[in-house]
Amino acid sequence: MTSPALTLAVPASSRRRRARMGQWQGLLYIAPAMALVIVFFVIPVLFTFWMSFHDWPLLGQPEWIGLGNYVRLLTDTRFLSSLRFTAYYTVITTIAIFVVAFPLAIFVEKQRRGVGFYRTVFFMPVVVGLATASLLWVWLANVDSGLIGPAIRMMGFAGKKVNLLATFDSAFWTIIVMVVWKVAGFTMIILLTGLQSIPVELNEAARIDGAGSWQRFRHLTLPLMRRTIALALILSVTGSVLAFDQFYIMTSGGPQNRMISVVYYIFNQSFVSFHLGYGSALSIALLGILIVLSVVQLRLLRVGDDK
């Protein structure tokens, strides 16, 4: 904290005082960040937690009902089906993102001509907001005036008009493609940093040891990228579990309301039906689920026990 040069000459008592002052200084430095976290995260979470034990209508008096909301959500079939859908979506998106992002990362890691251009192009969709991207793809997928449907028709793959957002499967895959397009660049950059942190000599040593490119990937690259993969995985899973914009904007919950994600359901309960207490309980439950998922992922990838 204080520099050794300063502390050397001063007597013990004043050194202690200085150390105490240093601690206060440290607190001072993190105070702005702490304030933001407390105001925008800790207090809302605590308040949500508090609300979740109430029947809390928009107007009128909240009423304490203890664990009532939590008991209710355990048997709420619409909640459970939104959970199932979110899980399905999360698994598919995460796999799709990694399948696309890993080869991209390997591609842009090699020193080749125009690599800066490729990195930029692949990363570009990331800077588009998710809502904006959703709107863009709603247009791309439009039956008449869009790009994809008419293009499929023009190339002769389909006889009649193609409405991508009309059936569950085609709408679901359109959203997956949109999300991968939007997010893969970000995952690519994360994975790229992991790839770049592996010393070149390790791969050379493995080449001399007779490991082919797949074996080097399997025995060297993957294990050495464990932390990076964990980070990319947790970000991808968390992002998918919290998915909302794309379903709200692109399909409004989808054909037969089959595309209601958990957050979408919480939104409906809280701000459409105004069951604020129940919405809070659902949010807290979702927070718990996310924490469990993250811990499980860290465990599975054994992050932290390197030595």
Place this chain on the structure above:
Amino acid sequence: MTDGMRLRQVRKSFGPIEVIHGVDLVVGEGEFVVFVGPSGCGKSTLLRMIAGLEEVSDGDIEIGGKDVTDLDPSQRGIAMVFQSYALYPHMSVRENLGFGLSMANVPKAEIAVQVDAAAKILKIEPLLDRRPGQLSGGQRQRVAIGRAIVRKPQVFLFDEPLSNLDAELRVSMRIEIARLHRELGNTMVYVTHDQTEAMTLADKIVVLRDGVIEQVGTPREVYEHPANTFVAGFIGSPRMNLLDAAGQGAGKVLAAGAEIDVPTIAAAGSGKVTVGLRPEHLVLTASAPGTLKATVDFFEYLGGTRYLYCQLPDGQSLVAEQRDGDDLAAGETVHFTWKPKDLRLFNPQGLKLV
């Protein structure tokens, strides 16, 4: 003639820039060859070409009588020890040593035998279950060498293997590598910056400059009979004094105002030459014809040796190494003599004159 290794007109270009310009080299079976040269002269590049890590732009490489120019690194019969050790950080020492064999689908029991044998040679048995991160620099270096041994290569390649170690450890690892070479008898190619390593380890020193071989010879040949002024100046520390001189007809040259006898050559003519004198060959003497007069600039006392940094009357500088004698003050005038056999003469192109 040889089963060791042969390079024929080997060239390497990175893009439009050629960095190795047609290297020819023959290495005998079991020879210990050391590449030395200034930074950036292409030592590592040449070694990596032998290893197969760097493509050969032109020419070919033979190992054990087999053309390996286009072979994969793993099929050349080589093993390499990297400066950074390049141990696999997520594997135990045992797995590091056995990795190559397991890639070659050698049965587990056989791998264990080989790994134990290599560990025994390097005395790293107690470390087998640790990770590289839990080892000291010297231990890591042993493991890296062990990993090379397990491959049972025809040729060992070392790229500055000791340069990350502290001075003391460097000496003991150097002796270790010499012992290893004696015991295993493999051909070894070793890149270093360290003159002591080069002189003590090498059967054959290869002096490189700017991608060209300047001289190949035993340490003694390279030190005592440098082929040119570059080698003369590069090998030896402090470096050989190279003085501009002019031929004075038969057997005499004029250097820094002194007429010097050079009986070894019949006639230097009247052209320019370079006189080479090693610091340790200069002996203090009384003023006499044929001696070099110099003014002491400063004097360094190192215990066993002392260095005299002097200036000659014509402004050239001269370093002399003394074994004993009194301290000398700056500004004192001294005279040097030497044995005629210790004097080297180079022509204006820098080549050795016989």
